[in-house]
Amino acid sequence: xxxxxxxxxxxxxxxxxxxxxxxxxxxxxxxxxxxxxxxxxxxxxxxxxxxxxxxxxxxxxxxxxxxxxxxxxxxxxxxxxxxxxxxxxxxxxxxxxxxxxxxxxxxxxxxxxxxxxxxxxxxxxxxxxxxxxxxxxxxxxxxxxxxxxxxxxxxxxxxxxxxxxxxxxxxxxxxxxxxxxxxxxxxxxxxxxxxxxxxxxxxxxxxxxxxxxxxxxxxxxxxxxxxxxxxxxxxxxxxxxxxxxxxxxxxxxxxxxxxxxxxxxxxxxxxxxxxxxxxxxxxxxxxxxxxxxxxxxxxxxxxxxxxxxxxxxxxxxxxxxxxxxxxxxxxxxxxxxxxxxxxxxxxxxxxxxxxxxxxxxxxxxxxxxxxxxxxxxxxxxxxxxxxxxxxxxxxxxxxxxxxxxxxxxxxxxxxxxxxxxxxxxxxxxxxx
Amino acid sequence: xxxxxxxxxxxxxxxxxxxxxxxxxxxxxxxxxxxxxxxxxxxxxxxxxxxxxxxxxxxxxxxxxxxxxxxxxxxxxxxxxxxxxxxxxxxxxxxxxxxxxxxxxxxxxxxxxxxxxxxxxxxxxxxxxxxxxxxxxxxxxxxxxxxxxxxxxxxxxxxxxxxxxxxxxxxxxxxxxxxxxxxxxxxxxxxxxxxxxxxxxxxxxxxxxxxxxxxxxxxxxxxxxxxxxxxxxxxxxxxxxxxxxxxxxxxxxxxxxxxxxxxxxxxxxxxxxxxxxxxxxxxxxxxxxxxxxxxxxxxxxxxxxxxxxxxxxxxxxxxxxxxxxxxxxxxxxxxxxxxxxxxxxxxxxxxxxxxxxxxxxxxxxxxxxxxxxxxxxxxxxxxxxxxxxxxxxxxxxxxxxxxxxxxxxxxxxxxxxxxxxxxxxxxxxxxxxxxxxxxxxxxxxxxxxxxxxxxxxxxxxxxxxxxxxxxxxxxxxxxxxxxxxxxxxxxxxxxxxx
Numbered sequence: 001x002x003x004x005x006x007x008x009x010x011x012x013x014x015x016x017x018x019x020x021x022x023x024x025x026x027x028x029x030x031x032x033x034x035x036x037x038x039x040x041x042x043x044x045x046x047x048x049x050x051x052x053x054x055x056x057x058x059x060x061x062x063x064x065x066x067x068x069x070x071x072x073x074x075x076x077x078x079x080x081x082x083x084x085x086x087x088x089x090x091x092x093x094x095x096x097x098x099x100x101x102x103x104x105x106x107x108x109x110x111x112x113x114x115x116x117x118x119x120x121x122x123x124x125x126x127x128x129x130x131x132x133x134x135x136x137x138x139x140x141x142x143x144x145x146x147x148x149x150x151x152x153x154x155x156x157x158x159x160x161x162x163x164x165x166x167x168x169x170x171x172x173x174x175x176x177x178x179x180x181x182x183x184x185x186x187x188x189x190x191x192x193x194x195x196x197x198x199x200x201x202x203x204x205x206x207x208x209x210x211x212x213x214x215x216x217x218x219x220x221x222x223x224x225x226x227x228x229x230x231x232x233x234x235x236x237x238x239x240x241x242x243x244x245x246x247x248x249x250x251x252x253x254x255x256x257x258x259x260x261x262x263x264x265x266x267x268x269x270x271x272x273x274x275x276x277x278x279x280x281x282x283x284x285x286x287x288x289x290x291x292x293x294x295x296x297x298x299x300x301x302x303x304x305x306x307x308x309x310x311x312x313x314x315x316x317x318x319x320x321x322x323x324x325x326x327x328x329x330x331x332x333x334x335x336x337x338x339x340x341x342x343x344x345x346x347x348x349x350x351x352x353x354x355x356x357x358x359x360x361x362x363x364x365x366x367x368x369x370x371x372x373x374x375x376x377x378x379x380x381x382x383x384x385x386x387x388x389x390x391x392x393x394x395x396x397x398x399x400x401x402x403x404x405x406x407x408x409x410x411x412x413x414x415x416x417x418x419x420x421x422x423x424x425x426x427x428x429x430x431x432x
Numbered sequence: 433x434x435x436x437x438x439x440x441x442x443x444x445x446x447x448x449x450x451x452x453x454x455x456x457x458x459x460x461x462x463x464x465x466x467x468x469x470x471x472x473x474x475x476x477x478x479x480x481x482x483x484x485x486x487x488x489x490x491x492x493x494x495x496x497x498x499x500x501x502x503x504x505x506x507x508x509x510x511x512x513x514x515x516x517x518x519x520x521x522x523x524x525x526x527x528x529x530x531x532x533x534x535x536x537x538x539x540x541x542x543x544x545x546x547x548x549x550x551x552x553x554x555x556x557x558x559x560x561x562x563x564x565x566x567x568x569x570x571x572x573x574x575x576x577x578x579x580x581x582x583x584x585x586x587x588x589x590x591x592x593x594x595x596x597x598x599x600x601x602x603x604x605x606x607x608x609x610x611x612x613x614x615x616x617x618x619x620x621x622x623x624x625x626x627x628x629x630x631x632x633x634x635x636x637x638x639x640x641x642x643x644x645x646x647x648x649x650x651x652x653x654x655x656x657x658x659x660x661x662x663x664x665x666x667x668x669x670x671x672x673x674x675x676x677x678x679x680x681x682x683x684x685x686x687x688x689x690x691x692x693x694x695x696x697x698x699x700x701x702x703x704x705x706x707x708x709x710x711x712x713x714x715x716x717x718x719x720x721x722x723x724x725x726x727x728x729x730x731x732x733x734x735x736x737x738x739x740x741x742x743x744x745x746x747x748x749x750x751x752x753x754x755x756x757x758x759x760x761x762x763x764x765x766x767x768x769x770x771x772x773x774x775x776x777x778x779x780x781x782x783x784x785x786x787x788x789x790x791x792x793x794x795x796x797x798x799x800x801x802x803x804x805x806x807x808x809x810x811x812x813x814x815x816x817x818x819x820x821x822x823x824x825x826x827x828x829x830x831x832x833x834x835x836x837x838x839x840x841x842x843x844x845x846x847x848x849x850x851x852x853x854x855x856x857x858x859x860x861x862x863x864x865x866x867x868x869x870x871x872x873x874x875x876x877x878x879x880x881x882x883x884x885x886x887x888x889x890x891x892x893x894x895x896x897x898x899x900x901x902x903x904x905x906x907x908x909x910x911x912x913x914x915x916x917x918x919x920x921x922x923x924x925x926x927x928x929x930x
C-alpha cells in the first residue's frame with residue numbers, strides 16, 4: 001500500500017506537517033490492554049459503586065425492569081453499527097423503526113406529530129421553548145418550579161443568549177401542583193410558552209386542561225414535559241398541550257449514571273415545520289413499494305446552517321429503538337398494567353409515610369422526615385442496603401427536611417416495609 | 433427498470449400496528465404483592481385514560497421477528513466498509529458493549545450517594561485525563577450529549593470568557609467548508625456568522641481571515657483537518673491572528689481521527705474544542721446516536737465549564753457545584769456515561785502507541801484510496817490527504833451522472849456510499865473516509881467498485897442513474913416525502929358499506 005501511494009513509511013504520510021505542530025513523544029496512556037484486562041478493570045470500578053442495594057430514588061431516573069428482548073434487538077449489528085439513515089435504500093430497518101417510534105410517541109402523548117428523538121428530557125425543554133418562541137413571535141417563557149430542577153437549569157443555560165426571558169412560577173404549598181394564581185399573575189402578552197411537568201418533580205399529576213386554558217387565554221402555548229414515561233400508561237395524555245417534550249428513560253433505558261437517555265418532542269400537525277431534529281416520513285420507492293426516508297430536512301442545520309431550527313445533528317436513535325422495543329413488548333395492555341402496578345406500589349408505601357403534598361401522584365411522592373434529617377434516615381437505610389429518597393433541600397430550600405421517594409414495579413413489599421420501619425424507628429428515636 | 437419480486441414474508445414486514453390484534457401481549461409482570469388501587473379513585477377520573485389508542489398488541493415472537501426482519505434491511509459496519517466522510521465509521525469493538533452493561537455501571541443512579549458512585553466517577557476522571565493528554569488541553573467536560581451539543585457548550589464558554597473581560601463580542605468566523613452544525617451553533621449562542629472563504633487548496637484564505645478578524649470577532653470555529661481532509665498548514669498563524677485580536681480559536685474535533693498521537697490541538701493554538709466520542713473513539717452510531725461531545729479547554733476557559741465538576745477531596749471523588757463562573761449545565765446529570773465507558777475501553781485497548789498506530793493506518797487507507805481513484809475521479813484540492821479524501825463528480829457530470837447517482841450505484845456493489853454533496857465548496861462532492869479498521873482486501877474491493885462505476889458512467893449511464901438495482905428497496909422518492917409529509921401511521925379509514 002505504501003508503494004502504491006509512493007511513500008516508504010507510515011511516518012512519511014504526515015512528514016509535511018509543520019514541525020511546531022508535530023507531536024513527537026508517545027501519548028502518556030498505558031500500553032494497550034487485553035480484553036480480559038479491560039473487563040477486569042471495569043468490573044473493579046463497578047464494584048466500587050452500589051451493588052445489591054434496593055433503591056427508592058426516582059427524580060428523573062427510574063428503576064424499571066428491562067425486558068430481555070430489548071438488548072437482544074439493540075445488540076444486532078445491523079442496528080448497533082449503522083449510521084444516521086441518509087441512504088434510505090439500505091436503511092429501511094432504522095427508518096421503519098423510527099416511523100413506528102414517532103407513531104407510538106403520538107399515541108402515548110395525544111399529539112399529532114413527533115420527531116425521531118432528542119438527546120434527553122432536559123435538553124428537549126429549551127428546544128420546546130425555542131419552538132414556542134418561533135411560533136408565537138414572543139420571547140417570555142414561564143416555567144413551573146415543579147419542573148425537574150436540572151431541566152430548568154438546562155433551559156436557562158441554553159436559551160439565555162437568544163433573547164428569551166425565563167420566569168419561574170411557583171407550586172401550591174398544599175397540593176404540590178402548579179400555583180394557578182401565581183401563573184396567572186405572571187402571564188402577559190409577551191409570553192410565548194407556559195411550561196410545566198406532569199407528573200411534576202414531586203410526583204404530582206398537574207391539571208393540564210386548566211393550565212392550557214390559562215396559557216391560551218393569553219395567546220401563549222402550553223408546553224408539557226414529562227420525566228416518568230410509564231405514567232402515560234394510565235394518565236390522560238396532555239392533549240391540551242401545544243408541545244409535549246419528555247424523557248423516555250423509563251422505557252428500558254438503564255439508569256447508566258445519568259445517560260445516554262432519549263428525549264422526545266411531539267406537537268400539533270400545524271407546527272410540524274418548527275420541530276427541531278430528525279423526522280422520518282413515508283414515501284414510495286421507484287417500484288411503488290412503501291418506503292421511509294428522512295424528511296423535511298430544510299429545517300435542519302446541514303441545509304439551513306445558521307437559519308436552522310436547531311443545531312442538533314446526532315440524536316439518540318439506538319436508545320429510541322430500546323424504547324420502541326419496550327413499548328412493543330408491553331403493548332397496549334402491558335403498559336397500562338405496568339402503570340397500575342407502579343401506582344399501587346407507590347400508594348402502598350405512601351400510605352405508611354407522612355406525605356408533604358395532597359395532590360394526586362403517580363409513583364413518586366414527597367415525604368416529611370419526621371423531624372430527623374433525610375440524611376440521617378438515609379444513613380440508617382444504607383445500613384440495610386437500601387438507598388432511600390432524594391433529600392429535597394438541595395433543590396428547594398423551603399422543603400428542607402423532606403425527601404422524594406419513588407416506588408416502581410421493582411419495589412418489593414418487604415423492601416418497602418423495611419423503609420417504613422426505619423422511618424418509624426426514626427420517629428421513635430425523636431420521641432425519646 | 434428491473435421489477436423485483438418480494439415473495440418472502442421476511443421482505444414484506446408490515447408495521448407493528450398492522451399486525452396487532454386485540455389481546456395479544458408479549459409481557460408477564462410479577463404478581464402484585466400490595467393491594468391494587470383503583471386508578472380513577474386515586475388519580476381522579478379526568479386524569480386517567482381509557483386506553484392508548486392504536487398502541488401495538490403483538491406476541492413476543494412476533495416482536496422479535498419484526499425487529500429482526502427490519503434489521504436485515506439495514507447496512508452496517510458489521511457488514512462492510514462504511515466510508516462516510518467526516519463520520520469516522522470504524523469498527524465498534526464488542527468488549528465495549530459488554531463492559532457498559534456491567535450491572536454496577538449500567539444500574540448506577542445519578543443521585544445515588546457519592547460514596548456508592550466512586551467507580552463511575554473514577555471512570556469519568558480517567559477518561560477526562562486521557563482526553564486532555566490526547567488533545568493537549570488542560571481540562572475536559574464530559575457533559576455534552578453529542579458533537580453539536582459540544583460545539584454549543586464550547587461557544588458558551590467562549591462567550592462567558594469574553595463577557596468576563598467586559599464584552600462578549602458579536603461575530604463568529606466560520607470557513608465555508610464547515611459542517612452545518614457550526615453556523616447553527618454560533619446562532620444558538622447569540623452570535624452572527626461570518627463566512628470565511630477557502631483557497632484553491634481547500635484551506636483557510638489567510639487574506640480574508642486578516643480582513644475579517646477584528647475586535648468584534650469572538651472566535652473562529654475551525655475544523656482541522658478540514659472537511660476536504662486537509663491539514664490547515666497555517667494553523668498556528670491562524671491562531672496568532674485570532675489571539676492578537678483577543679478572540680478565541682474553537683476546533684471542531686469531528687476529524688480528530690486524523691490527529692490522535694501525531695498532533696495535538698492544544699499545541700497548535702486551539703483554546704477550546706469538542707471530540708465526537710462516537711467517531712474517534714469507536715462508540716457505536718446506533719443508526720444516529722447516542723453520541724458524546726466531550727469538550728476540552730485550555731486553563732483560561734476552565735472556570736466556565738459546566739457544573740458539576742469532578743473534584744478529588746480527601747482521597748475520594750466528589751461532585752463540585754460551587755463554581756460561580758460556570759455557564760451552568762447544558763443537560764441533566766453528568767453526560768452520556770454509557771458512551772464514556774465504551775470510549776475509555778477503546779482507549780485502554782489501544783494505549784498511547786496503539787492510538788498513534790490507528791491514526792497512521794487511517795491516513796494510509798485514505799491515501800491509498802485517493803491514489804488509486806485519482807485517475808478516474810476529479811480530485812480538486814491538490815494538498816496532501818489525511819484521513820479522508822474528497823473527489824468531485826465533474827468528470828461524470830459530463831455524462832449526466834452526479835455524486836448522488838454514483839453513491840446509489842455503490843450500494844449495488846455491496847458498499848455503503850461515501851458522504852454525498854458535502855463539503856459544499858466541492859462541486860458534486862464525494863467524501864470518502866475509510867478509517868483504520870479496514871484491511872487492504874476491503875479497500876481494494878471498494879476501489880474496484882468505484883473504477884467499475886466510472887466505466888459504467890461512460891458505457892451505460894442509465895444503469896447508474898437508476899441504481900440501486902440489487903436492494904430490497906429501490907431508489908426512494910425523497911421529494912415526494914417532503915411534499916406531502918406522512919410522519920406517523922394512522923389506521924386506514926374504513927370503506928363505507930355499499
